[in-house]
Amino acid sequence: MSDCLTHSAPDSVFLEPWHAQVFALTVHLNEAGRFSWAQWVERFSETLRRHGLDRQLDGGADYFNAWLETLEAIPAEAGNASAQEVERVRRDWEEAYLGTPHGDPVRLSAR
Amino acid sequence: MAGLGQAAPMPHDHSDHPHALLPSEPALRVKALETILVRKGLIDPAALDEIIDTYQNKIGPQNGARVVARAWSDPVFKAALLADADTVLAELGYYGRQGEHMVVVENTPEQHNMVVCTLCSCYPWPLLGIPPGWYKSDAYRARAVRAPRAVLAEFGVTLPAETSVRVWDSTAEVRYLVLPMRPAGTDAMEEEDLLALVSRDSMIGTALAALPAAALPPTTAPPTTNGAQT
Numbered sequence: 001m002s003d004c005l006t007h008s009a010p011d012s013v014f015l016e017p018w019h020a021q022v023f024a025l026t027v028h029l030n031e032a033g034r035f036s037w038a039q040w041v042e043r044f045s046e047t048l049r050r051h052g053l054d055r056q057l058d059g060g061a062d063y064f065n066a067w068l069e070t071l072e073a074i075p076a077e078a079g080n081a082s083a084q085e086v087e088r089v090r091r092d093w094e095e096a097y098l099g100t101p102h103g104d105p106v107r108l109s110a111r
Numbered sequence: 112m113a114g115l116g117q118a119a120p121m122p123h124d125h126s127d128h129p130h131a132l133l134p135s136e137p138a139l140r141v142k143a144l145e146t147i148l149v150r151k152g153l154i155d156p157a158a159l160d161e162i163i164d165t166y167q168n169k170i171g172p173q174n175g176a177r178v179v180a181r182a183w184s185d186p187v188f189k190a191a192l193l194a195d196a197d198t199v200l201a202e203l204g205y206y207g208r209q210g211e212h213m214v215v216v217e218n219t220p221e222q223h224n225m226v227v228c229t230l231c232s233c234y235p236w237p238l239l240g241i242p243p244g245w246y247k248s249d250a251y252r253a254r255a256v257r258a259p260r261a262v263l264a265e266f267g268v269t270l271p272a273e274t275s276v277r278v279w280d281s282t283a284e285v286r287y288l289v290l291p292m293r294p295a296g297t298d299a300m301e302e303e304d305l306l307a308l309v310s311r312d313s314m315i316g317t318a319l320a321a322l323p324a325a326a327l328p329p330t331t332a333p334p335t336t337n338g339a340q341t
Contacts, residue, residue, distance in 0.1 A: 013166055013167050013171075013240060013241045014163075014166075014167065014241070015244075016135075016138070017138070018134070018135065018137055018138035018141045018142075020163045020166075020167065021138075021141045021142075021145065021159065021163070022137075022141045023162075023163075023166070023241075024158075024159040024160075024162035024163045025141070025144065025145060025148070025154065025159065027162050027208065028154050028155070028158050028159055028162060029148075029153075029154065032153070032154070034153075037209070037283050038283040038284070040283075041230060041231055041233065041282070041283040042283075044231050045230035045231040048230075048231055052249050056248075056249045056250060057247075057248060057249045058244070058248050058249075058250075059232075059243075059244040059245055059246065059247030059248030059249075059251070060244050060248075063232070063244070063247045063248075064137070065137060068137050068140060068141060071144070072140070072144060075144070075147075075148065075153075080147070080148065080151060080153060081144055081147040081148060081151075085147055086140060086143045086144055086147065087143075088143075089142075089143035089146050089147055090139045090140055090142070090143035092143075093134075093139050093142050093143060093146070094133065094139055097130065097131045097132070097133045097134065098130050098131075098133060099130065100130055100131040101129065101130060101131070102129060102130055102131055102132075103131075104131065106131050108146065
């Protein structure tokens with residue numbers, strides 16, 4: 001655990017860029033009225049509880065994995081982004097990365 | 112953050128890869144989710160950028176430290192803060208996004224306060240920013256309530272036996288900020304100088320406010336100009 005005595009050298013706010021992105025997506029969807037923060041807390045805490053049944057969560061990558069799993073379920077249930085659709089677009093992104101020469105910007109081809 | 116459908120190349124140390132470095136599996140899932148929601152007009156990429164910029168660069172424990180330093184310096188402000196934190200914090204602009212229902216709890220020689228969220232990671236974002244990893248860990252969430260003195264000891268805090276420890280469990284409805292005790296030997300210090308003594312952890316209750324450099328024994332004085340240890 002941290003024994004840092006001042007706020008002059010804070011931990012990194014987000015350890016990886018996708019942690020920031022999934023956080024921002026959640027806040028944005030909340031503020032757009034897709035769910036209340038109380039609903040989010042209820043669902044997220046349930047995911048954390050389930051993930052923590054057989055191991056200790058360290059609050060790092062496992063925390064954001066639980067966060068992502070929770071967030072993915074909400075638009076899926078609302079019919080806005082099914083698991084199949086997410087998987088298809090995930091594959092599109094993967095192919096885009098693998099097909100882009102190193103150093104070039106990665107673009108997703110049109111649907 | 113790059114816009115939809117375009118991502119900046121990943122930082123890279125090698126030159127022998129024929130293609131762009133593939134992001135991790137969860138990173139690709141987040142990109143996929145974002146892509147779908149943007150295509151359907153459900154989210155605005157610019158709003159996402161604004162949210163990330165806010166929490167990476169603009170909001171952090173310096174906000175809470177300012178509130179604490181003012182409370183130490185101004186008894187009227189402190190009384191108002193303890194009586195009705197929401198009103199006082201709103202006047203300072205520290206409100207919204209997980210800071211709507213704030214309670215400030217004051218440390219005294221009789222009672223030390225500590226904050227946890229046993230459910231997940233509820234935290235006063237406008238005052239402290241995004242919580243540190245340890246605040247979100249099972250080790251802290253499970254043990255802060257059950258064994259607060261042991262947890263405090265791991266943070267290097269040992270309280271006098273006569274000081275009780277009260278643990279406040281945050282929720283989606285109520286969040287807490289600890290008002291640490293003003294360190295001895297700081298009577299002559301101005302509000303601006305006091306800021307450096309107020310750490311994030313001291314406002315969660317897992318640290319005490321730092322001693323000013325002048326109060327530290329010479330052998331332990333940190334080699335910095337402002338007395339702050341990192």
